[in-house]
Amino acid sequence: xxxxxxxxxxxxxxxxxxxxxxxxxxANSQIIIDPLPGGTCQMNIPYTLSSGxxxxxxxxxxxxxxxxxxxx
Numbered sequence: 534x535x536x537x538x539x540x541x542x543x544x545x546x547x548x549x550x551x552x553x554x555x556x557x558x559x560a561n562s563q564i565i566i567d568p569l570p571g572g573t574c575q576m577n578i579p580y581t582l583s584s585g586x587x588x589x590x591x592x593x594x595x596x597x598x599x600x601x602x603x604x605x
Contacts, residue, residue, distance in 0.1 A: 539572030560585030
């Protein structure tokens with residue numbers, strides 16, 4: 534799953550191919566945060582990363598957590 538837009542996590546248009554990660558991704562799932570140049574990814578909803586999944590924020594990109602981020 535790749536966040537490639539600008540703005541809220543909850544908007545499917547901010548995700549490559551409009552494919553948003555599920556509410557709790559399974560093991561071996563990877564979420565990449567790579568917003569547009571000068572943009573941000575705003576996690577505006579509570580989200581849980583399951584054991585074995587990962588969240589990668591590309592170098593120099595902005596990621597704002599407004600809700601809750603829980604890692605199991």
